[in-house]
Amino acid sequence: MEQYLNPNVRDIKISGIRKFFNMVADIEGMISLTIGQPDFPTPMHVKEAAKNAIDENFTSYTHNAGFLQLREAAASYVGTKYNVHYHPENEVIVTSGASQGIDVVLRSILEPGDECLLPGPVYPGYEPIIHLCGAKAVYIDTTQNDFKVSAESIQAHISDSTKCIILPYPSNPTGVSLTKDELKEIAAVLKGRKIFVVADEIYSELTFEGTHHSIAEFLKEQTIMINGLSKSHSMTGWRIGMIFAPECISKHLLKVHQYNVSCASSVSQKAAYEALTNGINDAVVMKEEYKIRRDYVYKRLIEIGFKDVVKPDGAFYYFVKIPAAFDMTSFEFALALAHQEKVAVVPGDAFSRYGEGYIRLSYACSLEELEEGLSRIESFISSHI
Numbered sequence: 001m002e003q004y005l006n007p008n009v010r011d012i013k014i015s016g017i018r019k020f021f022n023m024v025a026d027i028e029g030m031i032s033l034t035i036g037q038p039d040f041p042t043p044m045h046v047k048e049a050a051k052n053a054i055d056e057n058f059t060s061y062t063h064n065a066g067f068l069q070l071r072e073a074a075a076s077y078v079g080t081k082y083n084v085h086y087h088p089e090n091e092v093i094v095t096s097g098a099s100q101g102i103d104v105v106l107r108s109i110l111e112p113g114d115e116c117l118l119p120g121p122v123y124p125g126y127e128p129i130i131h132l133c134g135a136k137a138v139y140i141d142t143t144q145n146d147f148k149v150s151a152e153s154i155q156a157h158i159s160d161s162t163k164c165i166i167l168p169y170p171s172n173p174t175g176v177s178l179t180k181d182e183l184k185e186i187a188a189v190l191k192g193r194k195i196f197v198v199a200d201e202i203y204s205e206l207t208f209e210g211t212h213h214s215i216a217e218f219l220k221e222q223t224i225m226i227n228g229l230s231k232s233h234s235m236t237g238w239r240i241g242m243i244f245a246p247e248c249i250s251k252h253l254l255k256v257h258q259y260n261v262s263c264a265s266s267v268s269q270k271a272a273y274e275a276l277t278n279g280i281n282d283a284v285v286m287k288e289e290y291k292i293r294r295d296y297v298y299k300r301l302i303e304i305g306f307k308d309v310v311k312p313d314g315a316f317y318y319f320v321k322i323p324a325a326f327d328m329t330s331f332e333f334a335l336a337l338a339h340q341e342k343v344a345v346v347p348g349d350a351f352s353r354y355g356e357g358y359i360r361l362s363y364a365c366s367l368e369e370l371e372e373g374l375s376r377i378e379s380f381i382s383s384h385i
Contacts, residue, residue, distance in 0.1 A: 012128040017346050020331075024338040031373040032344045033361045036172060036316065038234040040289075042271075043282050046233060049274035053267045062266050064258045066094025070269050073276040074242050080280070082204070084216045084225065090247040093257055094264045094272070098202045098228035098241035103129055104256045105224050105243065106164075109196050110135040114163035119149045120354030121319065123172040123200075127352070135163070141354050146310050147174035147319065151185035158189075164196040167215060170203040173351045173360040174319040175294075175312020180213045187218035197223040202241075205232035205283035207314040208291045221246055224253070231315070232283040233275045240264060240272040290316050293363040293370060300374040304381055316364040319348065322357055325385045330356055340383075341376035 002010070013019075021034045053059070065071060071088035079085045086092055095101040102125060110116060112134030118126055120139035127137040140153050154165065167186070170177040178186070190197060197215055204212040204227060216223040228241035241264075243253060263269075275282065294311070297318055301309050306320045322333050330347035338344050348358030363370055 008132050012131055015124050017350050020334060020346055024344045027342060029342045030344055031342060031369055033373050034344045034346050036362055037236055037364060038231060039365050040234040040286050042235050043233060043279055046271045046275050046279055050267050050271040053270035058266050058270055060266060062263045062269060064263050065254055066264060066269055070094055070273045073273055077276045077280060078244060082212060082214045084214055086244045091245060091250050093243040093250060093254055094269060095241040095243060095257060096261050096264045097239040098226050099125060100261060101226045101241040101243045104253055104260060105198055106130060107133055108253050108256050109164050113161060115159060115161040117157055117162060117165035121173055121351035123168055124350055126166055139352055139354060143354055147171060147176045148178060151189045154186060155189050162195055164198055166198045166200060168200040170207060170314030172315055173317050175315045175317045176310060177207060177313040183213055183215045184218050187215055190222060191219055199223055199225045201225060201227050203231050203315040206287050206290060209313055224249060229272055229275050233279060238268040238271055240268050293367060297363050297370060304378045316362055318361045319358050322359060323381060330359055334359055337380050341380045343373045343376045
């Protein structure tokens, strides 16, 4: 019966991140610098709020968009943090993680034949959904511009078929972000065009230099902003994301969301309310620790001999070029490293063809693990040069 499945489903592949992680996960003694899983526990007061929700029998369906107090807290959160203001009644939707939010948004926007612009390299969770919609992912090569799209590069890729552009900053896999001025320039290029901007800002609270800015601040009428609590509050398993968009867009997104999951978990919603109110600054301590790790990893990568390392502005990843002495694909390099030194990184080709020749390292793990992992990488590099 496989042949009768939707061919678009048959064509897509399992995420390269998970594929490689699963391949090496069972190797004894492996140090994994792969998955973007914060190593901090969910804050205790957030967990207590979830326990209370269960004890109080807050275990039924909520409003499809999430219970109102949570939507009010979410609107207040992005208003306070990022100076973007939404009406909680009809411009905020609570989703089952940012991933479900991405699915809802792209399925609401895209039609067969449409084009969606993506920076390359990029998180692999977008293209499969674009493909399922019958649309086409059009990549903008950012490897020559410190992994940043620019107003000029976007302008050069816009066609009559362009329906949306995804701006995922701070970026997975590169950790880079866009400045306020860069976002203004991009907004000026897109303003008034029939192009949606999907701003995936799941790492917004993990911005190391200055303040995170959203393009919604300058182009709200065309922007759909996606955020969530997985990275900011170490709540990956709670599956809480948020979509913010003007009411004329949100009312249609809500229909797709409703038929997808009805509503996000009620218990997780109560935990999210606590995170967005009493825990509004929970990310600060984590961010400071990530910054220490970032600086340490940068120093070690340079010492090991990696060239042209782009220092991340946020998130918790490095995307580094494999030394020229290695006549290997990124997958071959990562596999050899895993077997020889028992260190797992993600091959760059998991992040589109523009990631070939690179590897991604996550520093969402302890400093001790990073020290040992980078020492093993140094040993691997030395043995091949």
